[in-house]
Amino acid sequence: MLKQVHFGPSYIPYLLVTPQILITLVFFIWPAGHALYQSLLIEDAFGLSSEFVWFENFEVLFADEHYLGTFKRTIFFSVLVASISMGFSLILAAMADRVIKAAMVYRTLLIWPYAVAPVVAGALWVFMFDPTLGILTYGLSMFGYDWNHKLNGNEAMALVIIAAAWKQVAYNFLFFLAAMQSIPKSLIEAAAIDGAGPVRRFATIVFPLISPTTFFLLVVNIVYAFFDTFGIVHTITQGGPAKATEILVYKVYNDGFVGLDLGGSAAQSVVLMAIVIALTVIQFRYIEKTVEYS
Amino acid sequence: MATVQLNNIGKVYPNGFKAIHDVNVEIDDGEFIVLVGPSGCGKSTLMRMVAGLEQVTSGTISIDGQEVNKLEPADRNIAMVFQNYALYPHMSVYQNMAYGLKIRGIPKAEINERVNKAADILELTADQLVRKPRQLSGGQRQRVAMGRAIVREPSVFLFDEPLSNLDAKLRVQMRIEIKLLQQQLGTTSIYVTHDQTEAMTLGHRLVVLNFGRIEQLGTPIELYEKPASLFVAGFIGSPAMNFTDAKVSADGDSVDLIGGVSFKLPEGIYRSFANKEVVLGMRPEDLEIASSDDDRRDMVTRLVEQLGADTLVHGSFGEAKADMTIRLSGIQNFNPGEVLPVRISPNKIHLFDPQTEKRLD
Numbered sequence: 001m002l003k004q005v006h007f008g009p010s011y012i013p014y015l016l017v018t019p020q021i022l023i024t025l026v027f028f029i030w031p032a033g034h035a036l037y038q039s040l041l042i043e044d045a046f047g048l049s050s051e052f053v054w055f056e057n058f059e060v061l062f063a064d065e066h067y068l069g070t071f072k073r074t075i076f077f078s079v080l081v082a083s084i085s086m087g088f089s090l091i092l093a094a095m096a097d098r099v100i101k102a103a104m105v106y107r108t109l110l111i112w113p114y115a116v117a118p119v120v121a122g123a124l125w126v127f128m129f130d131p132t133l134g135i136l137t138y139g140l141s142m143f144g145y146d147w148n149h150k151l152n153g154n155e156a157m158a159l160v161i162i163a164a165a166w167k168q169v170a171y172n173f174l175f176f177l178a179a180m181q182s183i184p185k186s187l188i189e190a191a192a193i194d195g196a197g198p199v200r201r202f203a204t205i206v207f208p209l210i211s212p213t214t215f216f217l218l219v220v221n222i223v224y225a226f227f228d229t230f231g232i233v234h235t236i237t238q239g240g241p242a243k244a245t246e247i248l249v250y251k252v253y254n255d256g257f258v259g260l261d262l263g264g265s266a267a268q269s270v271v272l273m274a275i276v277i278a279l280t281v282i283q284f285r286y287i288e289k290t291v292e293y294s
Numbered sequence: 295m296a297t298v299q300l301n302n303i304g305k306v307y308p309n310g311f312k313a314i315h316d317v318n319v320e321i322d323d324g325e326f327i328v329l330v331g332p333s334g335c336g337k338s339t340l341m342r343m344v345a346g347l348e349q350v351t352s353g354t355i356s357i358d359g360q361e362v363n364k365l366e367p368a369d370r371n372i373a374m375v376f377q378n379y380a381l382y383p384h385m386s387v388y389q390n391m392a393y394g395l396k397i398r399g400i401p402k403a404e405i406n407e408r409v410n411k412a413a414d415i416l417e418l419t420a421d422q423l424v425r426k427p428r429q430l431s432g433g434q435r436q437r438v439a440m441g442r443a444i445v446r447e448p449s450v451f452l453f454d455e456p457l458s459n460l461d462a463k464l465r466v467q468m469r470i471e472i473k474l475l476q477q478q479l480g481t482t483s484i485y486v487t488h489d490q491t492e493a494m495t496l497g498h499r500l501v502v503l504n505f506g507r508i509e510q511l512g513t514p515i516e517l518y519e520k521p522a523s524l525f526v527a528g529f530i531g532s533p534a535m536n537f538t539d540a541k542v543s544a545d546g547d548s549v550d551l552i553g554g555v556s557f558k559l560p561e562g563i564y565r566s567f568a569n570k571e572v573v574l575g576m577r578p579e580d581l582e583i584a585s586s587d588d589d590r591r592d593m594v595t596r597l598v599e600q601l602g603a604d605t606l607v608h609g610s611f612g613e614a615k616a617d618m619t620i621r622l623s624g625i626q627n628f629n630p631g632e633v634l635p636v637r638i639s640p641n642k643i644h645l646f647d648p649q650t651e652k653r654l655d
Contacts, residue, residue: 184378184380186376186377186378186380187380187382189345189347189367189374189376189380190374190376190380190382190442191382191393192347192366192367192368193345193346193347193367193368193372193373193374193394194368194393194394194397194442194446195368195394195397195398196368196393196397197368200397204393205382208384209383209384
């Protein structure tokens with residue numbers, strides 16, 4: 001038996017996907033192709049001449065200690081952003097799942113940060129932690145801690161990580177909560193009758209059952225930390241102090257548009273492109289495995 | 295092994311809905327009690343209160359004489375079989391059964407022994423023990439769910455419509471297995487169902503619930519022979535009891551249908567109800583073909599249903615248009631329109647008050 005409804009050939013499906021295909025071509029495929037080509041060129045700073053050099057840009061890149069340092073920094077940053085934001089949203093979701101009264105209010109409030117643009121999120125944290133004006137800096141000074149992320153690289157990194165993680169909590173929360181609510185209530189009740197308390201139920205029943213969602217979010221969060229945190233870094237630290245918060249995606253911008261090393265910057269983009277392709281493959285390959293709940 | 299007492303149990307939901315009104319049940323040690331009623335009658339709510347999954351609004355629940363109202367489900371020493379089995383999908387069959395024991399800190403060797411014993415009783419093979427629940431058929435999952443209850447060796451089993459997800463044939467088979475298992479283990483059990491056949495076959499005693507109240511509590515045969523209300527009379531028995539409006543005669547020795555047909559009542563019992571409007575109830579299987587002329591009543595056949603083992607004849611008496619069903623054993627050939635001579639023993643007649651819907655006798 002046919003599993004799908006079949007219609008006669010029609011131009012309408014093609015017409016309907018045309019706008020999306022055009023947008024993808026103009027804004028994604030064409031620039032990506034251009035970056036690929038550019039990564040094989042060395043251009044002078046004024047853009048007057050360029051030379052085709054094959055993989056010289058990549059050779060220079062991987063021999064560059066600064067680049068490898070940035071790579072490690074980015075991994076550190078991504079792991080911390082992903083684990084802090086996922087851990088925090090997991091706790092929030094577990095608590096929201098147990099709330100019965102005014103559950104909608106909690107959920108709506110917890111989802112709000114997702115609607116905030118990265119630049120605005122960055123600005124928010126910059127204000128709060130400003131070394132001279134910030135309310136939280138003031139609060140920390142009362143405990144005798146002198147916060148200045150403009151001078152201290154570790155503090156700058158901590159601030160960028162907190163801001164980036166905060167921004168992603170809402171998104172993770174939404175998925176975790178949905179996953180928890182799709183677990184049949186009777187499973188939790190059965191575990192309660194079997195003698196498992198709330199913490200044990202979470203550890204042995206809920207957490208294993210939401211593992212597909214957790215894995216999905218892990219990939220999404222790493223992609224987010226790698227690529228979507230440019231706005232946050234740009235507003236909070238501009239990669240400083242002394243490149244302490246310069247992550248890969250920020251270095252692409254810095255080297256290309258500030259340093260005007262277009263070939264080297266394009267080569268860095270190509271490396272990032274390879275990373276995102278790899279992550280997407282992992283996601284499609286392993287996440288399609290779904291869990292049957294009953 | 296335990297007794298269970300429900301004393302004046304009431305349940306009011308936060309939105310003000312009264313789900314259970316003042317329910318009293320005393321369950322003996324080793325007894326199999328079935329809570330039965332239509333959907334929304336409160337039977338599941340009542341069981342969930344015993345399990346500790348719902349708060350009790352008023353009254354007390356005691357297991358083995360100890361009040362459990364405030365106890366967590368884990369501390370009540372009960373085990374429950376859920377309608378959707380509620381097996382942990384990420385654990386093997388063995389792990390599913392061992393979970394509750396592991397949490398209670400029982401040594402590994404004993405867990406192993408108990409699980410294997412339960413698997414033996416339920417005829418689960420060693421090969422099935424290592425599988426995940428999704429690799430099992432509906433009947434096997436049902437067995438695992440029961441196994442998870444058995445290994446805990448609880449003092450009370452709770453069954454929440456455990457057979458309603460199975461197909462008709464398997465349901466009959468599992469019904470027998472549950473009954474045998476309970477006989478073998480002798481554990482006090484409470485079973486919720488909306489299926490009257492399941493209720494009649496499984497329960498030592500039945501609690502018929504309607505709108506959160508007990509309509510009647512008794513053995514299956516008591517409920518069948520002396521239904522306390524119109525609701526119980528209509529609910530127990532299949533095909534359902536025939537009802538028609540009637541009036542007790544002036545001498546109280548017979549009951550008259552509209553249109554002149556009348557049936558004899560047992561002598562003396564209904565004297566005090568002389569001239570009273572009543573609802574007359576007659577079970578389809580109690581109506582039979584009359585062999586002599588003196589107590590026959592003519593029924594006009596409207597429809598004949600052949601079931602092989604039985605024949606159901608639908609028709610009506612004289613001017614009274616109320617539909618009557620007769621259940622005759624074996625294959626009987628009648629044609630629509632045919633007039634059948636029908637009789638019923640006076641002591642098989644049930645009379646109910648049309649206002650209170652209670653049984654009259």
